[in-house]
Amino acid sequence: MSSFGFRGWVMPLLLLVCGGLVLYPLAFLIIESLNIGDPQSFPPEELGLANYLELFEEPRVITNTLLVASIATVLAVLFGFIQAWILTRTIIPGRDRLERLMELPYYMTPLIGALAWGVLLGPKTGLINQVWQSTGWTSDFFNIYTPWGIAWVMALFEGTVAFVMISASMKSMDPSLEESSRVLGAGKLRTALKITLPLVAPGVLSATIFVFSEMLGSFAAAFVLGIPGRFFVVTTAIWEATLSFPPDYGRAAAMGLSLFGAMVLTLGCARLIMRHGSYTTITGKAFRPRAMEVGAMRFPLMTIAWGYIIVAVILPLGALLLTSMERFATVIIPQMQFTLANYETALRMGSLAPAFANSLILGVSVATLGVPTIGVLAWIIYRSRVPGRGLMEFVIMIPAAVPRLVFGLGLLWAWINIPIPIYGTLWLLGIAYFTVFLPLGLRTIAGVVLQVDPSLEECARVCGASWGYQMRTVTLPLLRPGLVAAWLLIFIASVRELGVSIFLMGPNSKVIAPAIVNSWLSSSSELSAAMALMQTAMVFVAVAILFRVARRVTGAPA
Amino acid sequence: MRRLAPRVLSVVAACLLATAARAAESCANPHQMQGFKTCADIGTAEREGGLVVYSTDPEAASESVLAEFHALFPKINTTYFRLQGGALYAKLLAERQGQAYLADITQLSDMSFAFDFQKRGGYMRYISPELAAYKPDYRSTPDGYWTWGALVVAGIAYNPNLVPADEAPRNWPDMMNPKWADAISVKVTISGLQHTTWYMLRQLYGNDFWKNLAPSKPHAFDSYVQQFDRLVNGQDKVAVTAQYSGYLLMKAKGAPVEFVYPPDGLIATPQPWGIVKEAPHPEAARLFMDWFLGAPGQTVNARFQCDYSARDDVDPPPGGAKSSTFKLLTPTDWKAFEQSHAAYVREWDKLTGMR
Numbered sequence: 086m087s088s089f090g091f092r093g094w095v096m097p098l099l100l101l102v103c104g105g106l107v108l109y110p111l112a113f114l115i116i117e118s119l120n121i122g123d124p125q126s127f128p129p130e131e132l133g134l135a136n137y138l139e140l141f142e143e144p145r146v147i148t149n150t151l152l153v154a155s156i157a158t159v160l161a162v163l164f165g166f167i168q169a170w171i172l173t174r175t176i177i178p179g180r181d182r183l184e185r186l187m188e189l190p191y192y193m194t195p196l197i198g199a200l201a202w203g204v205l206l207g208p209k210t211g212l213i214n215q216v217w218q219s220t221g222w223t224s225d226f227f228n229i230y231t232p233w234g235i236a237w238v239m240a241l242f243e244g245t246v247a248f249v250m251i252s253a254s255m256k257s258m259d260p261s262l263e264e265s266s267r268v269l270g271a272g273k274l275r276t277a278l279k280i281t282l283p284l285v286a287p288g289v290l291s292a293t294i295f296v297f298s299e300m301l302g303s304f305a306a307a308f309v310l311g312i313p314g315r316f317f318v319v320t321t322a323i324w325e326a327t328l329s330f331p332p333d334y335g336r337a338a339a340m341g342l343s344l345f346g347a348m349v350l351t352l353g354c355a356r357l358i359m360r361h362g363s364y365t366t367i368t369g370k371a372f373r374p375r376a377m378e379v380g381a382m383r384f385p386l387m388t389i390a391w392g393y394i395i396v397a398v399i400l401p402l403g404a405l406l407l408t409s410m411e412r413f414a415t416v417i418i419p420q421m422q423f424t425l426a427n428y429e430t431a432l433r434m435g436s437l438a439p440a441f442a443n444s445l446i447l448g449v450s451v452a453t454l455g456v457p458t459i460g461v462l463a464w465i466i467y468r469s470r471v472p473g474r475g476l477m478e479f480v481i482m483i484p485a486a487v488p489r490l491v492f493g494l495g496l497l498w499a500w501i502n503i504p505i506p507i508y509g510t511l512w513l514l515g516i517a518y519f520t521v522f523l524p525l526g527l528r529t530i531a532g533v534v535l536q537v538d539p540s541l542e543e544c545a546r547v548c549g550a551s552w553g554y555q556m557r558t559v560t561l562p563l564l565r566p567g568l569v570a571a572w573l574l575i576f577i578a579s580v581r582e583l584g585v586s587i588f589l590m591g592p593n594s595k596v597i598a599p600a601i602v603n604s605w606l607s608s609s610s611e612l613s614a615a616m617a618l619m620q621t622a623m624v625f626v627a628v629a630i631l632f633r634v635a636r637r638v639t640g641a642p643a
Numbered sequence: 644m645r646r647l648a649p650r651v652l653s654v655v656a657a658c659l660l661a662t663a664a665r666a667a668e669s670c671a672n673p674h675q676m677q678g679f680k681t682c683a684d685i686g687t688a689e690r691e692g693g694l695v696v697y698s699t700d701p702e703a704a705s706e707s708v709l710a711e712f713h714a715l716f717p718k719i720n721t722t723y724f725r726l727q728g729g730a731l732y733a734k735l736l737a738e739r740q741g742q743a744y745l746a747d748i749t750q751l752s753d754m755s756f757a758f759d760f761q762k763r764g765g766y767m768r769y770i771s772p773e774l775a776a777y778k779p780d781y782r783s784t785p786d787g788y789w790t791w792g793a794l795v796v797a798g799i800a801y802n803p804n805l806v807p808a809d810e811a812p813r814n815w816p817d818m819m820n821p822k823w824a825d826a827i828s829v830k831v832t833i834s835g836l837q838h839t840t841w842y843m844l845r846q847l848y849g850n851d852f853w854k855n856l857a858p859s860k861p862h863a864f865d866s867y868v869q870q871f872d873r874l875v876n877g878q879d880k881v882a883v884t885a886q887y888s889g890y891l892l893m894k895a896k897g898a899p900v901e902f903v904y905p906p907d908g909l910i911a912t913p914q915p916w917g918i919v920k921e922a923p924h925p926e927a928a929r930l931f932m933d934w935f936l937g938a939p940g941q942t943v944n945a946r947f948q949c950d951y952s953a954r955d956d957v958d959p960p961p962g963g964a965k966s967s968t969f970k971l972l973t974p975t976d977w978k979a980f981e982q983s984h985a986a987y988v989r990e991w992d993k994l995t996g997m998r
Contacts, residue, residue, distance in 0.1 A: 207878060209876075209878055210876045312831070312862075313862050313869075313873070313878075315862070317996070325832060325997065327730060327733060328833045329833040331755075332729050412896045413896040413897070415875050416876050417875075417877065420898075422896075433703075435710075436722075436723065497734070501738065501741030501743055508743040587726065588730070588733070588734060591745055592722040592723070592745060600702065603701075603726070604702060604703070606865055607701035607868065608701040610869075612703065
C-alpha cells in the first residue's frame, strides 16, 4: 500500500509541483517577451514578435555569448576531468587535501574570480603583466579583458563544478575494468582514454550540459571583464536592458528565452548520445573503489593538480587579500597603502551579519530539502516508466537555460501575483533557489543514477523488498557519492546566488552575494574584496563543520 | 429631500476626508525638534517602530546616515535596501502591482523614475515643514510628492601621475582630444548621470558634440568605482562624468586623482526622495523625511555620501569646494529631458560599443 501510495500519488504530485515551480514563472516571462507596448504594464497591452526579431537584426550579442560559453565549457570540462581523474583514480601525495582544495573556487562568488583576475592580468598594469614587462617584454603577457580572458575566468570557476560531477561518477566506477585494460597491455593514458573516459561519459556529459548552460547565463566575468573591452554577452545586455529607464523587459525576456534554442540542442544531443550506449558501471559484482599506483608519474600529476589549485584558488585569493587590505585598490606597487579599515567597515555594517546568516540558512535548507526531492525526481526520470518523464527532464532543465537575471524577474512577477504573503521573506528565496537549482541537482545525481545497474534494484524486489525498502537499502547507498556532491553543490550555489536574489530579496531577507555586488558598484573595490573574502571564509568554515557533523552522524567519511 | 440627504452626507464625508488628508499632508504648527521641524506624531512614529528606505546610495554610507536618525529616535529601527536605479524601480513597481508594500521611503536616482512614479500615484503626499528651505524647482509639482534630497555632481578626473596638470583637460571639449584614445572612460547608458551629462553638453556645444568622442573609443562603466579604479591603475588617463563624491573619497584615501572643474559648469543630477503611498510606517516616514530634508539630515548625508545638499545652509561634503564656487548644469525642461532619452540611448549605446 505504501508503495502504491508513493508511486500512485507522491510521484505525480512531485512532478506537478516541480513542473509548476518552473513553468509558472516561465509563462510570465514568455508573455513579457511578447510585450511590445509599455514595458511597465502588466499584463502587456500590446503583443508582438518585435523583441525576438530585433535579436536577429543584431545577432552579435548572441554569437558573442555562444563563443564565450563554448570556449569556457571546453576548458572547464577539461580542467574538471583531468583533476577528477588525478584525484579519484590515481594515488598522488596529498590527494585528500587537494580534493578539499578543489572545492574552493566554487565557494567564492564568480565576481571574486573576475575581480582578482582583473588585478592579475589587467592590461598595462596587471600584476602578472607588470612582472612580464619587467623581464623586457613590451607587450602584455595576456589581456584578461578579451573573450578568451572571460572564458578563462569562467572555466576556472566552473571547472570545479565539472570536477565534482565527474569525480562523483569516477568514484562509482568499478576499478577492475581499468585493471583489465592494464593487464591486457594498455598504457595508463590509453586506459584513461579508452576505458575511464567512456565509462564516466554520463558524468562528463552531465557536467558538459550543466556547465554549458551555466556559461550561457554567466554574468559576473562578462560584467567585470567584458564591459571594459566593449564585449557584450546576453547577460550583460540583459543587465543593461532591465536597469535602464524605461526598462526593456520585453527585450531582456526575449534574449533570455532565446538561449532556450542552444539548450534544447544541447539536451537533444545528450539524449541521443545516452541512447547509444550502456554506461552501467555499478553492477551486482562487488567492488571497492580503488585508485591506481602511478609510480614516478605521481609527481608530474601532483604538479598538474596543484597547478590548477594555484591558478584557480591561491592566485585569485592572494590578489583579493591584497586588494582587501589596501586603502584604495591599486595594482601599482609603489602606490599601495595598507590598512584593515575595510574589514572594520564590513563588520560595522549592520546588514552584513543577517545577510551572512540568511545565506547560510538558505544554503543548508535548500540543499537538505532539495537533494532528496531531486533524488526521487532523478529516479523517476531515469529509472521509472512514468509516461512523459523525458518531458519532465526537459522542464526541470529550463531554469538552467534561462539566465538567472531574467528568470529572477519571472519569479518576481509570478510570486508577487500569488495571494500567499511570502514575498520579501526567506521562504520565497528558498522556493526560488530550489527552482533554479533543480537542474544542478538533477544533472549531478543523474550522472550516478545512470551508472547503477537496474538489476541490483530488480534483485532486491525479487527478494521481496518493498519499493521503499529497496530505495533505502540498495538505491540510496549506491547513489551516495552523487547525493553528497549534489548537496554540496546546491549548498554553495545557494550561498553565492546572485541573479535571482537581486529581484527577490527584501529589506528583511537580504543575502550576501548581491551585497558584495552592490558594494562593488557603489562603494569600493577594496571593501568588496574584504566582504568577498569574509564570504569565502564563512562558506569554507560552514562546509568544514557540516562535513565533520556528517562524519560523526554517519560514522563514515563524507 | 430623501434624495438630497445621501448627497449632502457624501459631500460632508468627502470634506471631512479631504480635511483629514490635508492635515496628514501638512500642518500649521509643526513641532520644533533638534535642528528641524516636523508635523509627524512622534509617539505614533515610535509605536510603528520601523522604517524601510529603498535607495540607490552605497550601503555602508547609507547605514551610517540611518544610524544617526536611529540615535535620535532609538525606538524606530531602520532598514535599508539598495539596488541599482532601474532594478530598484522595477522592484518597487512590481511590489505595488502585487500589493506588497514594504518600502516607506524611496530615493530614485533618476528624475524620469520620479516623474513616472508620481504619474502612477506611487508617492504619498506630505508637505514637510522643511520644504521651505528648498527652491521651487527642487520640489515636485504640486509640493509634497518628492524633493531633491541630494545633488550628485560630476566633472572630469585624471591621474596626475600619467597626465601633468598643464596637459590635463580644462573644459569639456578638451576630452575630444585624440590623445585620450583608448584611455578615457565614461558611464554606461543606464546611468542617469550620464544621460544628464549627454543632454546638458549637447545643449551647450551642439547636437554633434558627442560624435567627436567616438574615435577615442571610450570605455563605459556602471559605477564611478570602476572608473576611479582604472584611473589609479593607469588603465585610463581621464574619466568623464567622474562623480565628485567618488573623487573626494579617493582623494581622502590618498589616491593619485585630480578633479577638473570645467568653467562651463559641472553636471548636477538630483536625487528625488519621497514617501511611498501605502507605506507600512507612514508616521515614521514623515518624521524621517523632516529630519532628512532638514539641516541635520542633509549635513549627515553630505558627510557620509559626499553628495551636495540642495539646501543653501548646508556645508559641502568634507574636502569639497563650496557649490557657490562652481557653476552647476542641471536640466530645466524636464519634459524635454525625458523625451531625449530614446535619442540618448541610441547614441550612447553606439558610442560605447553596446550596439
